[in-house]
Amino acid sequence: MTILPSSAARPARRADTDVDVVVIGGGVNGVGVARDASQRGLKVALFERNDLAFGASGNSSGMIHGGLRYLTSDPHVTENSCRDSGHIQAIAPHLLFRIPFLVPFENARHGRILYTLADGFFEAYDKYQPLKRGKPHARLSPDELRRLEPGLHGDLVGGFSFDEWGIDGARLCIANAVDAIERGARVYVGHTVERIERREDTGEVVAVRYRDRVTGEGGRLRTSTVVNATGAWSPITASLAGLPASSSRVRPGKGVHVVFDRRLTNYAIMSKTIDGRQIFVEPWENMSVVGTTDDDFYGDLDQVRATSEEVRYLIQGIARVFPQIHEARAIGTFAGVRPTLYAYGPTEDALSREHQVIDHAAHGAPGLYSMIGGKLASFRLFAQEMTDVLARRFDLGARCVTHTTALPGGDRAVDALALSRRLEIDAVAARRLVYRHGSRALRIEERVRERPREAATVCPCEPVIEAEVRYVLRHELARSVADVARRTRLGLGACGGMRCAARCGQIVAQELSLPPRDGMRQAMEFLSRQAMTRAVALGPEQARQEALAIASVRSELGAPADDGMTAAACEDGDRRSTRPAREPEERAWRDRSS
């Protein structure tokens, strides 16, 4: 890790600021800093342009893996990842699930030599496994491999197993953000920072100007310190302070995943693509995920989608060891852009996964910092390093305790079966609820106790109950149908939202006091956007489902993206204010955060 020479240390907490630190970016690094800094007593405001976990954090492979891939190039990345993976298990045990991996070796040229070499490689990795409660690797014969995973195909010399942990990256971000809010941070979701104001003489940061992207309302917040945690957006954010993009440079690498409707395998299976890259199919929550690509990306970061070529490339690679993937039912794709450290020359895969704090005092902008690089598994450590810099700047004695303090919901275990009996809901629904919310599932139970009809299932595929949808709208900063989907996986299952998007739109409109038309428009936007991400991976069954969904939406809601409806919604804009205001309690968190 590199820290550029820090600006002259001096207490920067001043009376003429509204908050001590403004964090820009609601990905895992941003919310991690917001949480850590709030815990250490700083006044924090966080701005997120789209939604929490909108970018790389919510579109990762969903693993806090130890970084086996980096063992030879960046061994301390592996060590840090493993150690922090252990910490995340301690503070959010409800969000983790074990993903055992199989690595089959083909009987190709040098197959045996490679196999023996790999054994030593895995042995080296075993050293780090205890840090994250992982099991040591095992050598497996071809027969043993096929017994464990009968679908394995090809002439194999043998293989290995090793151990990793899966996580829902979006839920991890939400948990951090909620914790930060509960410790006094203000979180502005859907707000874009338009400018970072600096003094003309010294170049110091004095304020940020922001705008709500939905209502168009703007504002100014005085601060002495800004943390740019915008991942692939970093150069753009730096330029808001008048700095050249090269001051906060990343090498954006697009990664694509294909989602299948069920757990196709018991184990995650590694395979190689036609160009020799390592990819995998993993059982992830209640589906399977194939990933991933790594390609330089310079397009619109708000509109990242997988292309059909990328999907074909991945499927072809998996089919080599697991041909049944051709018959499986793909239900979607997702894509994100990694913010890897900038380097000119190396291929995407060879880029370092290290992270780095840049102090822009070096560029004449004291008080502005950029967080560059990093991975999901070591986000907490990165946030700690960033907050240590802040602590020095603000002369704080408090030490980091984010690795010992439980995240919201991670404080105690909840019995999902007992919950399902108490709520009279499906056991699977209860299990998923507990997975997503940990002990906070009991707060959702509270809601159902008061209003029994909220036990009704909104999304039958995932499944998601109504009380959870209302809960994430009130307490987890969701502002749209897509936001609810990101937090609950509503509409991301086999039916693609056909049966739940419209209903969710109604609930969103009710909870946020929007005109009902806005809820329908959101549902439509969600459906058409999801359909675009699915189209590239369509198979025979899913195409039929898709056609049926279009017919159904046409019949109930009208033509997708019907301009008439949008126009009508605009006319209605002024009627928003006539809606009755919410009760004060219901507004509480919103006031804190806006």
Add this chain to the structure above:
Amino acid sequence: MARSILVIGAGVAGLAAAWSAARRGARVTVISAGVGETALAGGAVDDVPWEQLERAARLLGSDLPAGDLAPAMRQFAAELGLWDVPQATGVRLATVAGRIRPARGRDRALLDLTPLRRTRVLIPRAARAAWDADALAEALTDEPFARARGLRFLPVDAPVLRFDDERRIADGDLAARHDDPARLSWLLERLRQALDGAGGAGAILLGPWLGARAPRAEALAARLGVPVGEALIGAGSPAGLRFEAARDALLAAIGAPRRHGRVRAVGGGHGGPGEPGEGVAVHVEGEDVPLAADAVILAVGGLAGGGIAYAPPERFAGPDLPARGAAPFALSIEAPVTMGDARGAFGVVSSMQGPELDVIAWPRGERPGALEAVGVRCEGVRAAPGILAAGATLAGRARTVLDAVTTGLRAGAEA
């Protein structure tokens, strides 16, 4: 001797074709493999996609344009007995998603809002997943049509669910319970109480629960004194079950036998002397001897109905690339027909992995998506000698119910 016609598919297009051919004295057999689009549809009898209708009305500044129906169409609807299709006007339906939409006609169980003015419509609360009376009432009251007509939708507490399991069972099962006259009387009492409690109302809107064998709404309305009906649900409505019951009755009435079976291939070429090209052999799965008919009508539905299959070329490729580029859509039955979409016939694809699908899957505005518009290319309804097509099997655009009836009637007449 009467011509023998084989209709493949027993949805609305197949039924219309069978009825129309039988009326002209043909011997008709219907063969179908299972549930298709009609059985899954919601019960709105559409002419053109409804939002186009709405836009036309807005542009003309008039009420909904609704052309006269062909006499054959009117007679077909009358004999089917399931639909209410007014002669020269449209209907207005409330959807469970909270919109008020026009349609050319409706399943008789659905509530028509057209005659209502300056009144209240009661929506009973029920603890079912897709039925939030409060949200629905709010959304419907907010619709332009409701505001123009002074309609207010009002959620009311009326126990319309009788047993505890009814919070969870499917719409179709709940609808089937209302086929029982005793249950209907029970519901009538609850609705009467709701009406009294609310001090009267212009209509009552319920979920899609009013009968699986036949629409029960009109009987209910007659005894109650105010219109009662269902809200429209986009897919999986009991309207599909009601259609199947009405279809079976109509097929029996016209003497057209219906058999189950999956047709594998349709081939021409056994033309009898004197009528070259006519006469078609139909190969049914699991049967050695092909069926023979003078003409075949393909009414197997589009992609949603399973009549058209999507088969991306690389899907079944091994480690190698597919043998050649191909359009990814095919008729689920082998037949000497050409496939196409709204833009024309599918040609030879220049990519070994088929055409790019990224932007054509979901419709935008007026333009139909590839998934809706794909089908068999026809001259009118004639796809090949002795082979005709009807309904969503036809290429070109998203097919509506009236479309299916019209093409079905025409195919039946021409066959």
